[in-house]
Amino acid sequence: MAFNIYDFTSFNQSIDQALYEWLPPFWALIVEMTIIGLVFLLAYAIVGLFLVYAERKVCAFMQNRVGPNRVGPYGIFQTIADFIKLLMKELVYIKNSDKLLFNIAPFIVIIASFMAIAAIPFAKGLHAIDFDIGIMYVVAVSSLGVVGVLLAGWSSNNKYSLIGAMRSGAQIISYELSVGLSLLTIIVLAGTMQFSQVVEMQSTGWFIFKGHIPAVIAFLIFLIASTAETNRGPFDLAEAESELTAGFHTEYSGIKFAFFFLAEYMNMFIVASIAATVFWGGWMPFHVSGWEGFNHVMDFIPPLVWYFGKTAFIIWLMMLFKWTFPRLRIDQLLNLEWKYLLPINLVNILFMAFIVLMGWHF
């Protein structure tokens, strides 16, 4: 079994072959799916817990505070303690709520983010499903989360939940357009929707440098729109604490609340990894075409480091947004999308198409 930190293809294939030799094909497939599910579940818990900790530390540093510092060195076990606390909390029964939908809603939210993470390439060959329409799949699946949010708001039998859910619906449906169109700008440049090929094409330079002006505009729009799509501040009107207590998850407690909480952070991670993959080359090291020696040095840094470094930087940017800007009103939110982001985006696609047509990209 050849384990290579730069290319996981042979490693995955050897596991695949071993399983198919030992087991009949049906059971081998089941075992493979179980392994991948468990790996993602584990990654989900670790990344989610770490992001909650990172958010609390980052916001503390921005506000001249210390942040969590009691549980473990520098408070790194704080979120684990919080999670244990959430697990032990009572699941409160809500009178006159729609029990079935109320119980299903957190699962829909978390399943949507789970499905989206499957299509993301973490390193060469480290990729659960490599659809040839990967980008479209991720955009489609990640917007399913709003169904869970709407159900949670509707079934709670609470005015705050309902208002929060309706706001969230209006927000996600509007910003979905900008996310899709800004990704489309890059698809025009790449000529493919398959994630592995999108990454492979950036081996001569990341798309944000290859596509220069329109790619930078698309990246900025994607960053704004995807922050809005994950319901994070400054676009967190769906759960605006000061007006709606907690918005759509007001009535949830214990582990169901933890699901919503975890899904928010995982959505942030997924959105950041899409931004990193599509605009900044994903796991592809920093290459400048022509500089062979430089490229060779860059290749020594493992792809997982590149991937997580870029993703962490974009997550940090999104945290900077949250802890800098005040929350938008609903009319300002829709103004921003329909008057500014969408028209600019449409013109930008045309601009990108023109540049690709004339061959003015690198």
Added chain:
Amino acid sequence: MNSFYTYFAEIFRGLKSLLIGMSVTGRYFFSPGQIVTQQYPENRKKLKMFDRFKGDLIMPHDQNNQHRCTGCGICETNCPNGSIEVISDRIELPDGKKKRIIDKHIYHLSMCTFCGLCVKTCPSNALAWDQTFEHAVFDRSKLTKILNKPGSSIIKDIE
């Protein structure tokens, strides 16, 4: 054309103001400067609360164990939730006049909202705030305090 210009001017003005805000928080992220959080249990030895902190109601006594309270009861009538009880006594002075002195000035910390009306309204400035803040005790009865020390008397020329 003018509206076209204002549209883009608005975008760039908005972007500029966003970047200014982000540069402020970004600067704090990389160099927070003075951290304002107090590491409380570790620093309790040298932690000193500021003078205006309302910790605990006290009646200052001087070195002769004398206080300034005349026992008029104004603090008791001004307390909004009845956390002060003044029990006064009458004594006969050598020249035959009767004078009121306090027997006990009782303060219920458990009922106090720290509004400070007693300190403000006291005509002879007999009450003051202390800066202690660790009020937790195991028995509720320990929260009832007698502010005048045993054997204390009033300073001579206070009426």
